[in-house]
Amino acid sequence: MDTVASLLERYYIENLIETGSTARVMKAVRSLDGKVFAMKVAKTVNTITSIPEEILINQELMAADIKGVTQMHEYAIDFEMNRYVIIMEYMPMDLHTYVSRRATPITEEECCHIICQVVKILLDMQNMVGMQHMDLKMENVLIDPLTKEVKLCDFGHIAKVEHLWTDSKSKGTHIYWAPETVKERRFYPTRSIVWQVGLLAYDIIQEVPWEMYKDGNLSDLTFERFTCGKAISFIYICLEPDVRIRVDLYRLLQTSWLDEKNNNEMICS
Template sequence: MSHQSLVGRTIAGYTLNALVGEGGTSAVYRAEHPVHGTVAVKVLREKLREDRTAVARFTREARFGSRVHHDNVVRTIEIGEAEPDLHFLATEWAPGELLERYARRKAPLPPDEVVVIVDQIAEAVQAAHAAGIVHRDLKPDNVMYDPATRRVKLLDFGIAADTDMGAEERLTRAGFFVGTLLYVAPEALSGELVSPAADQWSLATIAYYLLSSCHPYGARTPREMFTKLLSQPPVPLNSAKESVKVAPGVESVVMRGLSRDPAKRYPSVREFAAALSAAVAAADTAPEPAVAEDDNTLLEKARALFRRRRER
């Protein structure tokens, strides 16, 4: 049975109206429900329905997602089995598009828009951390963004982990890591237990990407990326792309979030986001350096700066 063939069917009261996304393990539909209205329904791929690991991960996504109650996290409505081995997960419908698609078209984004996005992701992740959950797969493909409202919704807790799990539970298998290589923290590759600080690395990588349209290592192959992550510091943000420069304070915040030593990152994702917001605000209000300008020009700039501050 193909995913497309499910369109038009009703499972457990959810009428699947359109296939809106497909991945390696599941497909997502826009659906209607008589009580919940428009929702998103994720269905596990048929070939994985007898795979215990895949089913467990699918179930875990619902279990972890239902523990995090925040406006920037998609709300879990129901998880179930509509018929033998047809596993589904229903969540609220999040308007907009995947942040990855938006960034591919628009990045580099203006710093003020990056701050709005990063701040909401940070609040969602902070809520997960408060619930004892490390997301472990923060990336633009797991974030819905509505440019019209600038609202963000965090998706997919499929490989999340409890912060109080033991080592054997939190490591998938010895020598393996979970996550997405472009956004995974170095400590995850070395087999260490992943803490909330790993989510901060991923969020800093998202900020780096949105600000520059580049990734911190500039690797061309997964092997090169793996090697660099294990042994090298990331490329400074202002060296990523000749045509893109940010204020030094903004670069400093992002690069601290990308410290290879988790202890050198900010104490929390919320503090990282707050520092980024403050750095962008400081850059917006800082007067430009006076270079070979006469007194009248400098006076006019000072007056303009004063007017901007009064208008805020």
């Protein structure tokens, strides 16, 4: 396995993409051929004694050949400095940047196209590797603004589908937690993720920070930018407060909003 120093020598940093409390993501160019990648440098709180879980998860996703997730190309671990570096497939921007930079609000039709892709990717993860993303938000959905293709990234917080629920203490982004996660600190892989899908759809169109509703009072939701009743209905289906009756991802694809999108794609193909 490469050392961090030898891996870094093969790339030069073009610019910083994102920085967080324990990691930085940069746009990196491979010196050999000029190909662009995303480089993540992560520092762990605890001493590294084995391969970090994020790398193991990326290896599983890569082996399963799931098209809708960013692919890991190589990695290196510095056990003495408690850090690791991952070289990932590069996508032009995240969804938050894409939405905020637009001159006009995103349309419900385009939002539907994005959400439909996201749900299918989540189902692929669930079915092909038995995992579910625990931190779905606009910053973890990458998009190509030309093709409108989306991919998921950041697999530091993953739940195993074989378990009914996963302890979610200090995992994910608190403001996107479903009610059961807030109250019980539990993430139900096949149901809690649906809540996050609903928040994602709402954020994309309405562009109102979800912090406005962190008290869980859904009666405060506003839909000024929505014209399609099917889109509003979809969001309320996702934001069912009771996890016991909230639908799963399969049922989301059967909702009138996404089902119409699927049917149109099949006709065109």
